[in-house]
Amino acid sequence: MDFSFSRDQLLFQDNVRSFLINEVTPERIRELWLSDSGRSDQLWAQLMELGLTALTVPEEQGGMGMNELDFILLAQECGYAGLPEPLVDTMLIGVPLLAALDESHAVLKQHWLARVAQGRARLAIAEPGNQLVSDAHVADLLLLAHGDEVHAVEPGAVRLTRNVSVDPSRQLFQVDWTPTPSTCVAAGEQGQRLWAAAFNRGALGCAAQMLGLAKRMVDLAVDYTFERKQFGKPVGSFQAVKHLMASVAVQIEFAKGPLYRAAYALAEQQPGQEVLVSHAKLATAEAAMLAAKNTIQAHGAMGYTWEVDLHLFMKRAWALDKVWGDRGHHKGRIRAALFDGNPALGAGKTSDGDCA
Template sequence: MNLDFSEEQKALKDQVRRFLEARCTPSTVRAVLEGPLSFDRALYEGLAELGVLGAAIPEEYGGVGLSHLELCVVAEELGRALAPVPAASSIYLAAEFLLQAGTEAQKRAWLPRLAAGKAVATFAFAEGQGRMTPDKVQAVVADGRLSGVKSPVPDGDAADMAIVLARSGGGSGAGALSLFVVDLAGPGVSRETLSTIDPTRSQARITFDGAPAEPLGGSGDGWHITTQVMDRAAILMAFEQVGGADRALEMARDYALDRMAFGRPIGSFQAIKHMLADMYVSATLARSNCYYAAWALASGAVELPVAAATARVSATTAFQHCAKNNIQVHGGMGFTWAFDCHLFYRRSNALALALGSLSTWESLLIERMSAGNINAAA
């Protein structure tokens, strides 16, 4: 029994944390929040140089060739530091799509550049409001040309390439959907940055009008592959969320120790103390569920779909809970722009929606458990 990261993985984690403490301070985050750029390219390339973007990409494709456990560790630190970089789009999603379903040529074309942080890719999935279902996909590819509107696309304004889920060849339901690689610098692509609750992770509306599209994976396999990759990304995202939850809890704890009211630290009041205890509880449950999911991800266990949904639901709940109550513990100061609480609040609510909302994952979790994998959570 070893439900923990190895010493090497912990050392990597420390290294990433030190790097981010130096290179990704709150002002780094605020520069993206308040400025015109959609992400911090220097920081992103720094992460690439550290080897962390390519942690789970094989060496033959320009990666470091470690496992997904290392990538989990990295994700937690990116979440903790609120890093304003497109790692989720480019690494958790696009690189995973390529690894799972790309041809050798596609892998060689993109993975080295993604691992090096020289190119950014994303996954163009959503088409407006509501839970994504196969029937909601209206984007269509005919004769190798993609048309349709994808919105919101994470990091879609900065990405060089998008993997796009679209209809092709008629039919309906999941079987009508396929994946395509689209060069966003190519013809037939126009995009617009969207206003969001968390500008530190950019979102765009991309309109495709006859953009050249190259198939990724088999025709009609689009929904199936998407589900697989979304599960994998959900686990990495859950680590980001746990990192954020932990940091929000620490901020609240530190403030509760320091801030005096009525002649005593506010953390000595049970109202605050018990709020913090409950934050600790949800962060701990989420972390434990994430460790289980990390094991499933790294080992390719059959429990992966249930473990991914479990980690995702638990981590979403924890980060929203901790970020929300971090503001409450800070009182009025927590609602100022100057304090960092809102950065975590924004991110927690944005990540809760990325990859599909909490209610979607709750439903998926129970659907998967009922489909036979109940022992995983017994």
């Protein structure tokens, strides 16, 4: 069985990585921190020109019809670059949520999905139970939760109150609005199902970005410790510093399997998605949090300064660790699967099928 990504998927990842590294520089991120919106229409237009805003939009609405497994490597690169724009939320959470609405909302789906594919609309999605909505101020359509109901609300019908985030790249707002029958697009069991799927995709998107962030922090620390010298030698040549980076590298490699397995499960609509997504979120969070701890130690006192780029990515990792389910929530889902269910555990039971 071949579990590797295809050549096309890897080539697309390389192209996106090259673009993001060249365009989403630490200097540009700092400039956006100082702007009123923290967002760039020019950068969003560049993402549209690359075709990234059409990736997960169904083909009938002018998109490419890709799934979670196709997008997961790109979400990882968005994390590596620290991309402030809501590309992952729009493409991995919002678009599939709209696309899953029933045919009674066909006109709404066609209108908004086509606009997203054309790069003319950004979506903001509320995490159920979380009062703060990311990027609500630049969203052309907000997908909000009211109990089990899904509401599609336009910006003119909401009032926003800005909230400060530990990560200045995250633009958080409390959204005050009034649910109405005209904005409700799903309710009851359908609403529960849509929000459950959105939650899994949101957690998966955070996990992919945290894996990219962990890798970026390690790369920054490696570069810094080979430039900085003590006793006439690069600090990175000392065994203690090598061990700090090696420990993170091991966690990054261990996190890849759960992340890609969870993406495959969502793409193929396999049972047990919740546990696989929680495993991915926990594994990538562990890698990212260890990366933040070890790389700031490798930087020494300079790691605490504003001028060093490390904090741009460290703060993003801290923020993503707490959204779409914190570690306590995801540990609870895994505990319930292990002790409340009847899982098939042990040798010979780790695959869905027999291997010759």
